[in-house]
Amino acid sequence: MLNKNQIAQRLAKELKDGFYVNLGIGIPTLVANYIPEGIKVVLQSENGLLGMGAFPFEGEEDPDLINAGKQTITSVPGSSFFDSAMSFGMIRAGKVDLTILGAMEVSEKGDIANWKIPGKMVKGMGGAMDLVASAKNIIVAMMHSNPKGESKLLPRCVLPLTGIGCVKKIVTELAVLDVTKEGFKLLERAPGVSVEEIVAKTAGKLIIEGEIPEMEW
Amino acid sequence: MNKIFKNAAEALNDIHDGAIIMLGGFGLCGIPENCIAAMVLKGTKELTCIANNAGIDDFGIGLLLQKRQVKKMISSYVGENAEFERQLLSGELEVELIPQGTLATRCMAAGYGMPAIFTPAGVGTEVAIGKEIRTFNNKEYLLEYAFDADFAFVKAWKGDTEGNLIYKETARNFNPLMAMAGKITIAEVEELVSAGELDANQIHTPGIYVHRIFKGINYEKRIEQRTVRARLPNP
Numbered sequence: 001m002l003n004k005n006q007i008a009q010r011l012a013k014e015l016k017d018g019f020y021v022n023l024g025i026g027i028p029t030l031v032a033n034y035i036p037e038g039i040k041v042v043l044q045s046e047n048g049l050l051g052m053g054a055f056p057f058e059g060e061e062d063p064d065l066i067n068a069g070k071q072t073i074t075s076v077p078g079s080s081f082f083d084s085a086m087s088f089g090m091i092r093a094g095k096v097d098l099t100i101l102g103a104m105e106v107s108e109k110g111d112i113a114n115w116k117i118p119g120k121m122v123k124g125m126g127g128a129m130d131l132v133a134s135a136k137n138i139i140v141a142m143m144h145s146n147p148k149g150e151s152k153l154l155p156r157c158v159l160p161l162t163g164i165g166c167v168k169k170i171v172t173e174l175a176v177l178d179v180t181k182e183g184f185k186l187l188e189r190a191p192g193v194s195v196e197e198i199v200a201k202t203a204g205k206l207i208i209e210g211e212i213p214e215m216e217w
Numbered sequence: 218m219n220k221i222f223k224n225a226a227e228a229l230n231d232i233h234d235g236a237i238i239m240l241g242g243f244g245l246c247g248i249p250e251n252c253i254a255a256m257v258l259k260g261t262k263e264l265t266c267i268a269n270n271a272g273i274d275d276f277g278i279g280l281l282l283q284k285r286q287v288k289k290m291i292s293s294y295v296g297e298n299a300e301f302e303r304q305l306l307s308g309e310l311e312v313e314l315i316p317q318g319t320l321a322t323r324c325m326a327a328g329y330g331m332p333a334i335f336t337p338a339g340v341g342t343e344v345a346i347g348k349e350i351r352t353f354n355n356k357e358y359l360l361e362y363a364f365d366a367d368f369a370f371v372k373a374w375k376g377d378t379e380g381n382l383i384y385k386e387t388a389r390n391f392n393p394l395m396a397m398a399g400k401i402t403i404a405e406v407e408e409l410v411s412a413g414e415l416d417a418n419q420i421h422t423p424g425i426y427v428h429r430i431f432k433g434i435n436y437e438k439r440i441e442q443r444t445v446r447a448r449l450p451n452p
Binding site: 081 | 247269292302314320342384390394438
């Protein structure tokens, strides 16, 4: 079973040289720590920055320079700032190559729910609905089950939807899965995790073909 | 034509109860601190606020919420504010949550003189309920209307006496869009200079969109999530 940093490390393998990438809050943010050597990616922060850098050194925090999670950050050489309409314009126009975000539920059709728990949590969708409606390549990083132990990979989402038919791939602490027309296709399993365990913890339709290799990173 | 005002209280003198107001900023970054403080003092009520976030309990729009001056919020994310959540769940506050890109682009449309936009954000979700859907190139889009706001409060880094504005880093966010969208736009700036002192090539918001401008004071620029990395020890 992977910890959050290992999930981020596995996700980093999806990055390709020259990609413009939007990383969501939580596990996706950690992916920035594991960008493979020899690969250059440009991180987009939807509050208006291309070229997001590391956290600032203590004492160098700049309140005018934050990421979409409202954390203090830095910008790298060659970065650019822009307004929120242009930011979502480049997302809508398909200029961002890869979006990695968290989810509460994903359906076997690639629907995603990650913004609202009726009667409980009212925070809003932020930029998530814009991102999932437009991004070419959407990968979800999440735990396989919710805190109650229920599967988050479902035949249909129960929670209010963020977007429909948009998730392409899922990386959890147990497995890497593609979302195909037929359902979740198991690609890799975490070291020490059996196919049986993944089957038991996946409520949606799961396709298993041949030997399932262990993840590497 | 004089756009220069002495301070926020003077620039906001004619704002009435029930006004629809846009407020720039993302989180607490680039928010019009002076305008918000002046509104709290003025006590104007029944406001509809269009802003990406609702501040935190004791700063930003949270200050207006505490004084029950807000009737309705139109925002994309309101997670950092317990008082907001309380007023929402108790029904005291009306809230319309909309996707962030939709919020930005509805401001943009107003500033560009376009009545509506089409966006794929929210298709197939509860955001789409009651909205017109059009299909272009086999993909569905929602029709979303341009905002119609009485006032826009924006915060810029530098401004000049013509109302031209320059923003700093990610404090730009919604500010230039809302500046274009307000029927009356009020800009507060950290530095106010004479016409000609700003490089005309570098202007983000042309002065035509800005009706009132003043030099803000006592900027707190509160940080919501202070994240830092450790310095490596000197060799």
